[in-house]
Amino acid sequence: MKIEILYSDLGYYYGDNGNVSYLLNCLKDAQVIYTDNTSIPYFVQNDDIDLVYMGSLSENKQLIAIERLSKYKDILKQRINENVIFLFTGNSLEILGKYIEDENNKIDCLGLYDFYTKRNLNSRINYLFKGKYEDIDIVGNKSQYSLIYSNDNNTFIQVDKGLGNNLEDKYEGIHDHNLFATYLLGPFLVLNPLFTQKIIKMINPNNELAYKKEIIDAYELRIKQMNNPKLDYSLHEH
Amino acid sequence: MESIKFYLGLISGKLASAYFSLRGNPNNDRPGILARKFDEDFMAKASKPEEVLLISGTNGKSSTTNIINSIYKLLDKKVACNEAGNNTFAGESWTLLQANNYFNKPIVDVVVMEADELYSRITFPQIKPTNLIITNLGRDSMFKNANPEVAYKSLDEALEKLIDTKVFLNADDPLSCFLGKNNKKIYYGVSNIIKDDANHISNDFIVCPKCFHKVIYEYHNYRHIGKFRCPNCDLKSPNIDYLCTKISDKEITISHQHHEYDFPLISNTIYNIYNQVAVIAYFMEMGYSPELIKSLLSKIKLPEIREEINTVNDLKIIRRAMKGQNASAASTVLKSLCESDKNKEIILMLDEIPDESAIETISWIWDTDFEFLNNDSIKRIIVSGKRYLDHKVRLLTANVNPKILFTVEDDEQLYQYLDTNNIEELYILYDIMALKRSKKVMNKIIDNLKDNKHEN
Numbered sequence: 025m026k027i028e029i030l031y032s033d034l035g036y037y038y039g040d041n042g043n044v045s046y047l048l049n050c051l052k053d054a055q056v057i058y059t060d061n062t063s064i065p066y067f068v069q070n071d072d073i074d075l076v077y078m079g080s081l082s083e084n085k086q087l088i089a090i091e092r093l094s095k096y097k098d099i100l101k102q103r104i105n106e107n108v109i110f111l112f113t114g115n116s117l118e119i120l121g122k123y124i125e126d127e128n129n130k131i132d133c134l135g136l137y138d139f140y141t142k143r144n145l146n147s148r149i150n151y152l153f154k155g156k157y158e159d160i161d162i163v164g165n166k167s168q169y170s171l172i173y174s175n176d177n178n179t180f181i182q183v184d185k186g187l188g189n190n191l192e193d194k195y196e197g198i199h200d201h202n203l204f205a206t207y208l209l210g211p212f213l214v215l216n217p218l219f220t221q222k223i224i225k226m227i228n229p230n231n232e233l234a235y236k237k238e239i240i241d242a243y244e245l246r247i248k249q250m251n252n253p254k255l256d257y258s259l260h261e262h
Numbered sequence: 263m264e265s266i267k268f269y270l271g272l273i274s275g276k277l278a279s280a281y282f283s284l285r286g287n288p289n290n291d292r293p294g295i296l297a298r299k300f301d302e303d304f305m306a307k308a309s310k311p312e313e314v315l316l317i318s319g320t321n322g323k324s325s326t327t328n329i330i331n332s333i334y335k336l337l338d339k340k341v342a343c344n345e346a347g348n349n350t351f352a353g354e355s356w357t358l359l360q361a362n363n364y365f366n367k368p369i370v371d372v373v374v375m376e377a378d379e380l381y382s383r384i385t386f387p388q389i390k391p392t393n394l395i396i397t398n399l400g401r402d403s404m405f406k407n408a409n410p411e412v413a414y415k416s417l418d419e420a421l422e423k424l425i426d427t428k429v430f431l432n433a434d435d436p437l438s439c440f441l442g443k444n445n446k447k448i449y450y451g452v453s454n455i456i457k458d459d460a461n462h463i464s465n466d467f468i469v470c471p472k473c474f475h476k477v478i479y480e481y482h483n484y485r486h487i488g489k490f491r492c493p494n495c496d497l498k499s500p501n502i503d504y505l506c507t508k509i510s511d512k513e514i515t516i517s518h519q520h521h522e523y524d525f526p527l528i529s530n531t532i533y534n535i536y537n538q539v540a541v542i543a544y545f546m547e548m549g550y551s552p553e554l555i556k557s558l559l560s561k562i563k564l565p566e567i568r569e570e571i572n573t574v575n576d577l578k579i580i581r582r583a584m585k586g587q588n589a590s591a592a593s594t595v596l597k598s599l600c601e602s603d604k605n606k607e608i609i610l611m612l613d614e615i616p617d618e619s620a621i622e623t624i625s626w627i628w629d630t631d632f633e634f635l636n637n638d639s640i641k642r643i644i645v646s647g648k649r650y651l652d653h654k655v656r657l658l659t660a661n662v663n664p665k666i667l668f669t670v671e672d673d674e675q676l677y678q679y680l681d682t683n684n685i686e687e688l689y690i691l692y693d694i695m696a697l698k699r700s701k702k703v704m705n706k707i708i709d710n711l712k713d714n715k716h717e718n
Contacts, residue, residue, distance in 0.1 A: 033468045033476060038404045041464050042628025042656075049659050061474055082409040088474050145412075150405045152621060165623040167404045209404075211628050214655065235658045242651035249621050256620060259405060 025054040025227060028067055030078040031089050033060040038167055040079030040113055042211030047077065049234035050224050061092055067103050068096045074227045076103075080114025080209065083145070083169070090119050090133055097134045104136075104203045109226060112205035113212050118170060120198060120205055137198050139174035139189070150259035153186035153208055154250050155196060160218045161247055164208035165259065172207075174198075180206055185250070186257040202226065217243050268307045271300030272366060275359045289346035294356030305351075306388040308358040311368040314389060315544070316377040319397030319438065320413065321591045323349065325568055326397055326537040327376040329528065333545065333558045340370040349376040354385055379413040380406060386420035393547075394421075395430040395540050398487065399437035400466050400590030404625060410437050410466055417441055428547070430540055433502045434487045436467045436477070450543040451499075452506040454481035454489070456532055460597060464589060464629040472497050484532050484594055504543035506535060516542055523552040526560045531598045534564065572704070574711045579688045581704045586612045586622075586693035589629035595691060596634040603639045604686040609676060609703065613647035614695040624652045632660040641685060645669040646676045646703075647696070673703055680707065 029044055048056060057066045067073045081089055104110060118124055118141040124131045126143040151166045162181050171190035180197030188196045197206035206212060213220045217239045224231040233239060275297030282290040297304045317327045324347045331343040342361035344353045354375060361370045377385060399410040407413055414437060421442045429442040433449035467486035470477050475494035482488035491498035508515035513524045514535060528538050545555045570581045584595040599606065615622040635643060635657065643666055645653040650669040657667055668679040682688060692700035
């Protein structure tokens with residue numbers, strides 16, 4: 025079992041370290057490869073990788089990640105088609121689209137999927153989220169400067185409440201083969217143990233959730249609280 | 263017309279301030295909102311005394327502001343200060359209302375203002391500080407601050423317009439020490455005396471901001487605070503003007519221009535030592551003698567909102583603020599617990615939202631080093647609050663022994679799990695929003711302990 029954590033040296037933000045931490049608690053026997061931004065990703069030169077993860081970056085560091093990965097976008101697409109599991113959370117999702125646009129710049133991205141990102145650094149958007157992937161309730165929260173506008177059919181989560189790809193879209197994120205890309209923070213894998221269970225069992229059916237009872241208890245309580253019709257899904261500053 | 267708008271803001275703001283003072287709520291900053299409602303440029307137009315000091319940065323603003331405010335008061339200076347910590351537009355305007363009379367003439371000698379770093383590009387050029395202390399930058403609430411680079415950018419833009427402002431920078435903070443390119447800069451720091459080699463789950467400074475290669479640290483004092491250099495492009499920490507070279511139980515030693523000066527220690531936590539070094543650097547630069555600063559510091563205590571210590575039946579009970587939603591501040595507080603090997607019991611009250619009105623996000627707890635609680639000296643941990651089940655998962659993944667971990671939703675349930683036998687220190691770590699709850703819990707524990715002694 026081999027797990028690659030991509031560019032964590034650029035500093036994952038917004039709790040995304042929790043995705044790594046919980047995943048490694050579930051997959052204690054996994055060989056973990058931390059690839060820094062000056063190195064060639066393991067998945068580029070090797071086809072025996074089970075899962076590649078990348079989390080949220082600052083806007084400046086996101087540029088570095090785009091530049092580094094641009095050289096490998098063909099092999100990245102190939103690995104996706106080979107059913108390697110890829111998980112992108114937070115604004116690392118943006119890298120997979122066509123471009124990121126703000127008031128001053130238009131930054132070309134990898135162009136693997138048919139969406140683009142509009143960013144406004146003067147407006148932080150904070151939302152709770154509830155939706156459905158297959159038969160799994162997905163919960164989480166979003167905190168971002170950007171919205172994405174997608175024409176891509178590779179949708180991930182159907183929105184029930186909260187913010188989707190943008191203020192109108194009823195879908196959130198990208199799902200293609202075993203690539204899952206979502207703006208949901210949370211951290212996503214901790215807040216959604218049933219999804220995490222699905223992922224780790226894709227690697228090996230014998231894999232089990234770490235602290236299964238405790239994490240399911242926390243998940244069920246959260247779902248119950250999020251079903252409260254009075255709950256305001258837009259988040260205010262803390 | 264412009265002038266009328268301003269004076270309407272000033273007069274109505276001051277009247278509103280007087281009203282809130284009469285109602286026993288003198289620190290209410292709504293008068294500041296009112297003043298800005300009349301005139302958005304209120305802060306720019308309000309008169310300022312000769313000395314206007316701003317204190318900004320992610321962590322340590324309130325403590326540093328309150329220490330400096332207290333020292334100025336001991337010096338018999340009239341000070342306008344937002345000591346309650348209201349540090350955005352409202353609080354800053356409120357402070358300038360206190361600084362002036364109805365004719366916009368300064369009635370204080372000094373303005374000492376805690377100032378939010380995120381809005382600095384808008385507010386600082388209006389306030390035009392003579393001096394600015396930046397404590398540090400680090401990850402903070404993601405909802406407002408996103409990541410530290412956003413605050414850096416705002417401060418950088420502000421300082422481009424404030425070339426006459428003298429800036430006091432933490433030389434050991436690589437995230438803020440390169441600010442103020444065109445300003446007169448004073449660097450403060452602490453030498454290699456802490457020897458922190460702790461691993462952190464999240465690190466705010468791994469790669470060089472110039473070339474993105476991994477940096478090398480000569481030493482860390484806590485988190486990303488320390489002396490670094492980049493082996494690829496030679497970017498490195500600046501030289502330090504005011505360097506803390508020694509820390510003992512009661513004193514710190516500051517080296518400045520080849521002289522060494524001893525000062526009383528206000529708090530032995532490393533993050534408070536950095537704040538204190540900044541305070542000393544500031545007053546020395548203002549021309550006060552080390553001897554005078556020393557005598558003034560001996561009369562200073564940290565504000566009670568941050569820390570309160572009581573001793574009952576030989577048990578030391580420490581109630582210490584630990585900002586929720588702020589992983590860098592919270593991790594630093596958790597790290598401070600490992601500095602003593604005394605037997606400890608910990609109560610965590612970290613949720614900001616105490617009821618069903620909203621669901622608090624827990625991203626921050628996964629950026630926070632709860633791993634420090636996996637320590638032999640910690641005999642019991644009790645978590646109380648609405649997100650108790652989320653904290654339980656986090657603490658278990660931090661390898662905290664499940665046998666010493668108790669989690670409850672309601673504070674009233676926590677007392678049944680307290681066991682202070684063989685415990686030397688009981689910590690109550692609380693989010694600022696849980697201040698009242700933490701005081702109530704502390705008082706009840708003290709009463710119970712006193713009752714038990716009485717019964718025995």
